Amino acid sequence: MGEMGIVVDEVEGGGGAVDPAVTPPVPGPCPEGSDREPGVVLAGGTPDGFGDFYAGHFTELVRLATLLSGSADTAPDLVQDCFVRLHGRWASVREPLPYVRRSIVHACASHHRRNAVVRRNPPPEARPAELGADELEDALAALPTRQRAAVVLRYYGDLPDADIARALRCREGTVRSLVSRALAELRKVIEP
Numbered sequence: 001m002g003e004m005g006i007v008v009d010e011v012e013g014g015g016g017a018v019d020p021a022v023t024p025p026v027p028g029p030c031p032e033g034s035d036r037e038p039g040v041v042l043a044g045g046t047p048d049g050f051g052d053f054y055a056g057h058f059t060e061l062v063r064l065a066t067l068l069s070g071s072a073d074t075a076p077d078l079v080q081d082c083f084v085r086l087h088g089r090w091a092s093v094r095e096p097l098p099y100v101r102r103s104i105v106h107a108c109a110s111h112h113r114r115n116a117v118v119r120r121n122p123p124p125e126a127r128p129a130e131l132g133a134d135e136l137e138d139a140l141a142a143l144p145t146r147q148r149a150a151v152v153l154r155y156y157g158d159l160p161d162a163d164i165a166r167a168l169r170c171r172e173g174t175v176r177s178l179v180s181r182a183l184a185e186l187r188k189v190i191e192p
Contacts, residue, residue, distance in 0.1 A: 050090050054083055057097060061104055068108035078107045139189040147182035150175055 058079065065075035082103035086096060093099045140148050146168060153164045154175075161172040168175065 050087055053096055057100070058083070061100060064101070065104050065108055068105065069111050071111075074111060078111060079104060082107055135189075139186055142189075143182050143185055146170075147178050147185070150178035151182040151186070154179055 061079045061082075062075050065078045066072050069075050069078060082100050085103060086093065086100050089099075090096070140152070143151070149168060150164055153159045153167060154161075159167070161175045164175045165172045168178075170178075
């Protein structure tokens with residue numbers, strides 16, 4: 001059973017097996033370089049009990065949180081937060097699995113409440129004061145090909161209508177029409 005088992009058996013009176021879920025912290029050796037107080041053993045009877053518990057239950061608890069929260073992306077974060085809270089209370093929690101399950105159920109319920117509040121009260125849409133290069137590129141990319149070409153050639157290329165008409169193989173009147181329609185669409189994005 002090892003050195004830890006001997007210490008637990010001595011404290012328990014040497015009789016029978018020890019249930020790690022109900023074993024209170026007992027005096028025992030502390031590994032060198034540990035930040036814990038010497039002589040304190042965490043719940044489960046071993047200093048490394050939390051790491052073993054985490055490794056053994058994380059995946060199953062993420063599955064539980066995924067089903068409860070409905071989000072495979074959010075579930076690992078919720079479970080991780082619950083393990084962080086458990087770690088802070090590890091020495092005093094007698095049954096860590098039910099404790100962390102209950103924490104996950106509550107965390108998922110809180111997640112749903114926060115989402116419901118956001119859905120009921122969406123944050124106001126932020127209106128940019130000025131379009132940056134990325135936003136302008138996105139707005140231009142949304143235009144039909146000929147409108148985009150006409151606007152870019154006129155305002156970026158600084159070409160007259162006759163040169164744009166030659167590049168697009170159309171009449172000058174068509175160029176003015178394309179530019180006019182493109183600017184109307186861009187105004188909808190730039191000035192909502």
